[in-house]
Each structure stands twice: as C-alpha cells, then as structure tokens.
Amino acid sequence: MRLVKTTTVRPGTRLGKAIYNDNGKVLVNKGVSLEERILKRLNELNITYIYIDDKQTEGIEFKDPISPQLRQEAVTTIKTTLKSVIDEPISSKSFVLEKSVKQYQNIIRNIISELDSNSELMSILSDVCIHDNYIFTHSLNVTLYSLAVGMELNLKPAQLETVGLGSILHDIGKVTVPKEILLKPGRLTDQEFDVIKTHTTEGFDILRNSYSVPLLVAHCAFQHHERLDGSGYPRGIKGQEIHDFAKLIAVSDVFDAVTSNRVYRSAMLPHEGLELLYAGVERQYELNVVKAFHKAVAIYPVGITVELNDGRKGVVVKQNAALSDRPIVRILEENGEQVEPYELNLEEKLSFVIIGCDTTFKEHQNK
Known part of the structure; x- marks a missing residue:
C-alpha cells in the first residue's frame, strides 16, 4: 500500500487500509474499489490522504501504534x-x-x-x-x-x-x-x-x-x-x-x-x-x-513516497529505531524512469538523504 492525496486518486483504485470513524465503525473497507461517488464523499469529509493498493507496493503495511x-x-x-x-x-x-x-x-x-x-x-x-x-x-x-x-x-x-x-x-x-x-x-x-x-x-x-x-x-x-x-x-x-x-x-x-x-x-x-x-x-x-x-516518532510514515538526494524515488517500507529520518525505502524510480523495485536501507547508506515527499497518485502505479 502507499499513501496518496485523495484528490489525486483515479476512480477504480482499490483502498489499501479501511477508513473508520470514532466509534470503530468501518465506513469504507479495505479492498473496496473507490468509485467516483466514494471519492467525492471522502473529499467532502476532508479526508486529505488515504492508503491505496498497487502492485509496486504489495506487502507494505502501515501498523497502528496500539490495538x-x-x-x-x-x-x-x-x-x-x-x-x-x-x-x-x-x-x-x-x-x-x-x-x-x-x-x-x-x-x-x-x-x-x-x-x-x-x-x-x-x-x-x-x-x-x-x-x-x-x-x-x-x-x-x-x-x-x-x-x-x-x-x-x-x-x-x-x-x-x-x-x-x-x-x-x-x-x-x-x-x-x-x-x-x-x-x-x-x-x-x-x-x-x-x-x-x-x-x-x-x-x-x-x-x-x-x-x-x-x-x-x-x-x-x-x-x-x-x-x-x-x-x-x-x-x-x-x-x-x-x-x-x-x-x-x-x-x-x-x-x-x-x-x-x-x-x-x-x-x-x-x-x-x-x-x-x-x-x-x-x-x-x-x-x-x-x-x-x-x-x-516516525517522520516518514510507512507507505509514503519519498525522493532522495540522487533523484531516486520510492516508498517507505519500514522504520529504523531511533532514526526516524532514515527509514528503509523500496526504490521504484531512478531519474524519472521506473525500475525493478529494490530496497535501500538509509541507516546503512549515509550518503543518501530524503529531500521531499510526493503524495500524488500517478498513472503508472497500477500498471
């Protein structure tokens, strides 16, 4: 799953993480196809970001801090x-x-x-x-x-x-x-x-x-x-x-x-x-x-797309303890071109740093 801005999501995209209200009631379930009416309702409810599923980020799961x-x-x-x-x-x-x-x-x-x-x-x-x-x-x-x-x-x-x-x-x-x-x-x-x-x-x-x-x-x-x-x-x-x-x-x-x-x-x-x-x-x-x-506190939460100082882009897969700005990243792009996904641990590669985040849904994400 990855975190994207709701306003950029295309109809037909599948929700990667259920949306709940304060009473613990599921309002939109994981796996639901986000049709235009659902996306419109989420935007009306001021839900700025949502998790979506795509092939490039399979296996990436956001874990809540408490049950x-x-x-x-x-x-x-x-x-x-x-x-x-x-x-x-x-x-x-x-x-x-x-x-x-x-x-x-x-x-x-x-x-x-x-x-x-x-x-x-x-x-x-x-x-x-x-x-x-x-x-x-x-x-x-x-x-x-x-x-x-x-x-x-x-x-x-x-x-x-x-x-x-x-x-x-x-x-x-x-x-x-x-x-x-x-x-x-x-x-x-x-x-x-x-x-x-x-x-x-x-x-x-x-x-x-x-x-x-x-x-x-x-x-x-x-x-x-x-x-x-x-x-x-x-x-x-x-x-x-x-x-x-x-x-x-x-x-x-x-x-x-x-x-x-x-x-x-x-x-x-x-x-x-x-x-x-x-x-x-x-x-x-x-x-x-x-x-x-x-x-x-995780500054770059699991699922968010980040850009590195060498131009590579990827999605945060996992956190490194006490190093909130140096997570493990699944690299998806190099110099604007898609690549076969691989993981880069920023705790081990100190010359690379995160310089920005991208929460825009892109067409190639579901290809």
Missing part, C-alpha cells in the same frame, strides 16, 4: 466523559470526572504496555480517519505521542502515568467553550480566541478539584499552551516556570494539531510538522523534548 480495541476503548472513554462533564454545572464537573479517573488510569497503563512491547517508531496518521469530533481523537493522539517521547526520555513508570493522564485530559477545559466558537470553520476573532484560551484555566479548575487526579495533572492542562519565551497563555510564564511535563505535552499537542485536518486548514505531513517544531526550539519548545520527539 484497535484499545484505541476504541480510549476514544469512547474520552467521548463519554467529556459529554457527561459538559452537561453538568461548573460545581459538579469535577465530581462527574471523578467516576472515570480509574478507567483513564487503566487505559494509560495498557497504552504504556502496548507501546513498550512495540519496537516500531510511533506513527499516527490522523488524517486517514474520519473523526466525529476532533477533540476526542486529538486527546488520544497527544497521549500516544507524549508517552512515546516520555519513554525516549527514560521517564520512570510513575512519571509516564502522570504524563499520560495529563495528556489525555489536557483539553478537558474545552467542555466549557461554546460549540459555535470551538467548531467555528473560519478565523476566530480576538474576542473568540480569548474565550478559547480559557480552556486552560477551566481545565485546571476541573482537574484540581477532582480528588483522584494528581495536582500535577491539573498543571499539565493549565500550562500546555505556555511557551519558553513567555508568549503563551494563560499566564505568560517562561522557561523553568513551566513544568517539564507541560513542555513535553506542548510539543505533542502542536504536532498533532498541525498534522490533523481541520475545517479551517489542511493537514501538514509529519516531516513538515517536525520542521515547525524545530523552528520554535529554544523560543517556544525545549530542544531536548523536540529531539526526543524526533527519535520516537
């Missing part, structure tokens, strides 16, 4: 909790959350266990799924990224659990933001953005008043939009005033936000999101956290 069952349990728990909390008055929101804390803790432990047993680099392609509400899947993705980075930083088990809980609940304050602002398709006014900013303090209040939630988890929600140079919110604190866990979650939060499709902009590809993080190093984000993120 479908655990993902569904996590998203369902987030969705159920937030919907319960949103319907309660301010004074009762912490009490309602209290009922779900143990379930969240079990989910975090199970995620840590599955990530620990998976030797693959973290790879999430948010944009190849249909999401009923961005906040649910965003909270889980930020958790997965944060835990992967925490493991790379050698955090202790108890610290990982705190980071995980802080990540999965980092946006809980958004239950207090009016839907017409939270889901607004256009640019926010200054007044509307001020309302959005309140989710950090509202989340802090909900979490700190919940008996079972560690205070540090509440501070993760409070500080995940703070920046090293003081340009963040809600308090504009700087450097060491920001807790290390909040700095970690901030990086994961930004990366998932920019690599997810939103109603007001298209998703970046992972390597573009990483470039954005590096552009903010020392000014907004800690260098050691961004470096750990770079090592732990």
